[in-house]
Amino acid sequence: MKHFRPQHRPKKSSLIVGKKALIEAIQLGKQIDRIYLQSNGYRDVIDDVKRIAAQNAIPINYVPVEKLNGFNAGSHDGCIALVSKVQYQDLQQVISWVVEKGEVPLFLILDGITDVRNIGGIARTAFCTGVQAIIIPDKGVGALNEDAVLTSAGALEKITICRVNSLLKAVDELHLNGIKVLASEMTASTSVFDVDFKEPMAIIMGSEEKGIYPALMKACDIKFKIPMAGEFESLNVSVATGMILYEAMKQRLSS
CATH class of the missing domain: 3.30.1330.30 (Ribosomal protein L30/S12)
Structure with missing residues (x-):
């Protein structure tokens, strides 16, 4: 139960x-x-x-x-x-702001993640690993409420949040700006360690129950997996996000 x-x-x-x-x-x-x-x-x-x-x-x-x-x-x-406990920003304005600063875009897209504890944990790790913005849909995601802000240790009030009415349209906007869209997918053939995270990119993380919406998955440029030593159904989405973002930060720091 x-x-x-x-x-x-x-x-x-x-x-x-x-x-x-x-x-x-x-x-x-x-x-x-x-x-x-x-x-x-x-x-x-x-x-x-x-x-x-x-x-x-x-x-x-x-x-x-x-x-x-x-x-x-x-x-x-x-x-x-x-x-709202956070201030939502326009996606195109955020992309332009990041590029004008001379930074390589690294964005995170949350699809269907409803547990505010996971959202808070993801935001905390994202802020610590140099993610410039988190993109969320206006429906189907946990509220960025006091619980989420508390779990994030305040990171949700520091990192840029873009709320969009369609993640598919957001992906189109990212593509128009030369930003690749990646997805973590258990059955992918490419390992997370073989992905070039130094490129401008946005990473989609889906819910543990339903994964990433099929149309979003189809729109992705690259699909990769996190290798596991033992057979298990899936990793906690917050933990998986942390693994991916620290691999991205390691590559960017060493470039």
Whole structure:
């Protein structure tokens, strides 16, 4: 039986309660991590929130009213938003910034990783190994909340995070900028030790349960594996990411 780790209730200071307050916060430039919207709530609230969420690439979680009431945030009219703990950046602007600094791009793409402990651990290692940015989708990834920031030892607040509405489109953008996209895949024939990590690249890491989305895998330039002495189903994604990034850092330091 799978055991679920209880999540802490967000602090009230990190919540935006109600449609009006949400719209005002977005107009003031506040970054929103996600919106919790009552699934059977008022139609005008749902329509207005869906529109402004789409305009600002903010993910929506449709939840029952009990979930919203559980925040203990008072009258919410079917809408509560969570203020982002990180500042999201535009991918193309980040690519240009890295290149203008004279650095070789090394990005990390997270596909379907939902455990905030893994995300926090990955961010911590990424920051320590010279990754310039982590790219995440607006849906299907764990929230970069207080738990994730705590697990990352604050790295999520230091490393650049790009949130995109499509990882496939992000891969296209990376390719247009001359950045190769690599994927860790257990059945690949190439070893991680034979990959040239000195090139501009982005590495995709998928979830332990489902791996990398097939269309994303197909769009990759190189697939590689982490050799294992014993037969085992898979490595923890945070541990695997650490192994790959330290191999990349070793090669870049020795060049």
